[in-house]
Amino acid sequence: MKHLALATGCLLATQAVAETPVLNVYTYESFTSEWGPGPQIEAGFEAQCGCDVVFTGVGDGAALLSRVRLEGARSEADVVVGLDTALMARARATGLFAPTEASAEYDLPIPWEDPDFVPFDWGYFAFVGEAGAEHPTSFEALAASDLSIVIQDPRSSTPGLGLLMWVKAAYGDRASEIWEGLADNILTVTPGWSEAYGLFLDGEADLVLSYTTSPAYHIIAEGDDSKVALPFEEGHYMQVEIAGRLAASDQPELAEQFLQYLLGAEAQGVLPETNWMYPVVLPEGGLAEGFQQIVTPDKALLLEAGEADALREEALAEWRAALAR
Known part of the structure; x- marks a missing residue:
């Protein structure tokens, strides 16, 4: 009976792991470093989503778009974080990105409205x-x-x-x-x-x-x-850095939730002193004196x-x- 109970417990644990959804996020390498925003954003979103966030660092931003274009619809990425407005038209032209409804009241020096991409810092x-x-x-x-x-x-x-x-x-x-x-x-x-x-x-x-x-x-x-x-x-x-979700993602709801999380107070509060850029939504207490x-x-x-x-x-x-x- 002990062997049966042990086997049953292992089976349930294996099923639980198998059922944990995985969200794959491609970004640039400095974002994923131990001093970058990636680790805190990963932990914060995982606490909400009950999922496993996997960041993949891909060189710098332009190299990131090249990787996504090369992989096409076969890409494992669900979300891409770290393109910018100079690459936005080229990214849209790939047809690989899906529209998003994620939005916020932006504190940007320019107006922002785009069907496919959200800004996250600048x-x-x-x-x-x-x-x-x-x-x-x-x-x-x-x-x-x-x-x-x-x-x-x-x-x-x-x-x-x-x-x-x-x-x-x-x-x-x-x-x-x-x-x-x-x-x-x-x-x-x-x-x-x-x-x-x-x-x-x-x-x-x-x-x-x-x-x-x-x-x-x-x-x-x-x-x-x-x-x-x-x-x-x-x-x-x-420079306005942007994020978008891929149309071929097998986790479209999670990807959309992640984009909205990126615009929320928790993630926006992390970015200034880890990515060392201005947030697109200012924290309630403002920015540190050094800024x-x-x-x-x-x-x-x-x-x-x-x-x-x-x-x-x-x-x-x-x-x-x-x-x-």
């Missing part, structure tokens, strides 16, 4: 350097300097692509001229943000392409105010999603031509 691109030094205040001044910079590859990284859009939005037809001037400042081009920022922290370059919010990390997490974002006269390009000590751009730049996609190949060609010289 920020401004900026070059980050050491405090106390004299820094250029424009792309043209940067190009005229002897400062070394680390940037990210626009073909794999959303900050890298954002830099292309930033130069394009600020200079239009003069973008290729700006890139020709910047070419000799570029120490290296990394696949993603983490590698670039690591090189900067190791003292390999004077400046790194990052965000105006990056110094808030050093202030809040490290008590270090030695890093600053450089305010540029042209303005700063805005009040950072640069706030006087001018915001953002190309509409369709326009950004239309300019992408031209901007890439200008960037490649300048770096090949």
Whole structure:
């Protein structure tokens, strides 16, 4: 009888595990790191859903879309977190994403209405350097300097692509001229943000392409105010990061619930001090003091999603031509 009871207990435990639904979420690697928002968001949603959330880190944001496009309808992903508005038109054109009803009262500097994607955080691109030094205040001044910079590859990284859009939005037809001037400042081009920022922290370059919010990390997490974002006269390009659910998902209800959770107070409260971006819904108590000590751009730049996609190949060609010289 003991053997029968043991066998019955094992069978019930196996069935319980088998019946636990799994939600597969593709995102970029820094999101899933131990210091990123992934672990807290995973635990928070699992406490509500009775499911198992499995995060898969896939390089940076542009590499993430490439992975989803390659896998197509066979992808194991139910939700994709970490594309942005520069990739949104291209993501929609795949036909792989399903409409969503997830929504919130957004605290964004732009209006947001989209049938397929929800925003979850946002920020401004900026070059980050050491405090106390004299820094250029424009792309043209940067190009005229002897400062070394680390940037990210626009073909794999959303900050890298954002830099292309930033130069394009600020200079239009003069973008290729700006890139020709910047070419000799570029120490290296990394696949993603983490590698670039690591090189900067190791003292390999004077400046790194990052965000105006990056110094808030050093202030809040490290008590270090030695890093600053450089305010540029042209303005700063805005990034709005987005999430969407896949039409081929075998967990459509869970995927929809997850998108709504991402917009809720719990997840939005996690993002500022783990992803070091602005939340799309401000916490009741506001943001930590460190966010009040950072640069706030006087001018915001953002190309509409369709326009950004239309300019992408031209901007890439200008960037490649300048770096090949």
